[in-house]
Amino acid sequence: MSETTSHASPGHSIALFAALDTKADEARLVRDIIVARGHRAVVVDTGVVGEPGFAPDVGAADVAQAGGTSLAALRERADRGEAIAAMANGAAVVASQLQREGRLDGIVGLGGSAGTAVGSAAMRALPVGVPKVLASTVASGNVAPYVGTKDVAMLYSVVDIAGLNRLSRAVLTNAAGAICGAVEAAALLASQPTGDEQPLLAASMFGNTTELVDTARAVFEQQGYEVLVFHATGSGGQTMEGLIRDGFIAGSYDVTTTEWADQLCGGVFDAGPMRLDAAGEQGIPQVIAPGCLDMVNFGGEDSVPAKYKDDPARKFYVWNPEVTLMRTTVEENAQLGKIVAEKANAAKGPVEIFLPLQGISIVDSVTDEGPQLFWWPEADRALFDAIKQHVRPDILVHELDVNINDPVFAKETTDALLEMLKG
Template sequence: MSKTIVLLGTFDTKGREFAYIKEIIEKRGHQTILIDAGIMGSPLIQPDISRKEVAFKGGSTIEELVSKKDRGFAIDIMSKGASAIVQELYKEGKLDGIISLGGSGGTALATAAMRTLPVGIPKVMVSTMASGDTKPYVGVKDISMMYSVVDISGINRLSASILTNAAGAICGMVEVELPKKSKASGEKPLIGATMFGVTTPCVERVRSILEENGCEVLVFHATGTGGMAMESLIESGFINAVADITTTEWCDELVGGVLSAGPTRLDAAGKAGIPQVVSVGALDMVNFGPMDTVPEKFRSRKLYKHNPTVTLMRTTVEENRKLGEIIAEKLNKAKGPVVLFIPLKGVSAIDREGMPFYDPEADAALFESIKEHLKPHVEIREMNCHINDPEFAEAMAKTLLQLIKK
């Protein structure tokens, strides 16, 4: 069945390359829509949607962008315009997949538009930037980044191979059929859960119980992007309830670690009013890279080499007091049912008696701060066990099932 694939990019500098992949896509029997987001030179391939239309949708004109001679401003305008057009095409059923080619500017522009599309819509970005830090481009969406190896400048034996593979990739993505869900599976509550290696036993037990009771569980690794991805899916209406066991990303946001999910972490479920059970998983640790990357000001702190690329730093009494206040304030705003679970014997695998981060005083500061700032309408359950003890996980899972049924 023929599908429609959008080709978005700067046709003044990458027109020949876009023409090359357009031909491959159309030979596979698919339709293309070409969106030109170039600014300076003349397009080297005829677009279906012109740069004038893109600039207009972005709130400006091509003439203004040319006269300003401000590349950053121009990319911002064309990104906004391209994003608006891509959204319109998707809503009109005229976009089954999207592909782009570019350097740093083209990649920033095209992926901004790609990020406005739902998860599941095929997105391929061939980029000179794909072998470095792709987080600014990918965000929390399923964008497939392909490294161009050489600059995207002409068709040669190497670039032809890369571009052919890219065209084949987007064609394969739009052609493949997703498994059909039965009516029963489509009615399953979709649950978001957060996990770290140090909270895995708890989360795995919670997941198992929820699945045994007819739920489908998405487990997010609490590495910053994981928390952001869950928050994004909640905002999009995909997730029906949350087992937010591992709220550790707030440690990195507060103290300055490398795995922050930003200041809106813990907001989405409350705003959506969906049922949530929340705990304090891994609030004993801040994350850094290898030991030699830990900032000098933290070198005298309690550090733990988790593996060669991850160093953990124990949170202090003062930091835990602040974390407790933040967690409480977030949950106080929840519009739906929420129960907070506190494991009195430790919040991670390395925060139990005899382990490196065992610190009853720091944990007590966290728990007391939460209780001090939590409003009466938010239920709190303290359990005299460790977060990874089976009874703790079972209590969280059963409580969430009860909230969902209500």
């Protein structure tokens, strides 16, 4: 990276990502507020078309190079999409390097759609807990592609970031104040004892497995672990996978793998094809159960695709006005069982699978009132048989003649994970 003199002060280092060919005045305002607050501003130029309005600490040429190309090549080809992708990749590399060098305690960005794409890429490259603030023209819409699974705070700019006026000045001042306050709060937190010495476990949960996970969490906490529970809503599973990959998690209690049913059938809680990969890749101990693979999630009843809604053999359960559950079939469960087994087979560390023979959710059970709506032993058997057929011979598969929310299931699964954690 090229080095110019950072705006030094005795405080913390805050990286500012902005296109200085078009947003120099706005970036200068944010920079000056950071410095006035007593922090160091490390300015990273992500502009491609023109020269920067003031000298950055990391130049656009360095960002482009980090992204695998050159600024000259991007300018010559004049392909906006290519330029944004390259600068986004480079920004992620630069942000990670600045943090490793101790020059990034927090990050702030500003821009329109292009600046948001580039700045958010830099932020997603950083661990959860590093303060991240992004002032953006697109922050009032769907921000999922920009936030991903990281703790990015997005601030809607209200007006375009195209010159300073009374509104943009107010919003950008707030953005600068937000990142300064967040960095100061993070430093305060880091200076206090927080019990961070407790190893972290990840657990997946759904409304239909809440009783199981609540019981397990109490057991793990009693044994000195801190449990992070992730709601299996697509983004929840993605976040869990991301934190495992980032090295935060010592063990995985993945008993609600329902997001794979949504991945297979097109539900709204799809966590993507990488779900169930991270724990195996990291080699951490993991317990896997097919919790809630009996259901695919849609929104309100009107959101269910016609191919399912018009199928008289399909069973539906209106969980609430905004969530409609669809029962998975025998054929779908056979596919899901194979997927679960293949994910377990790829694990580099210890893994055990637990199968609750009396149902994999609340609605896949038999109660005092009789069989619940999704109780379908043939479908569950197809799931269990496929897991046993395709799993590696050395992976233990436990069959327990209880429902997934039974205390016996909680005891057996927690005992197994605790034993694996002993090494």
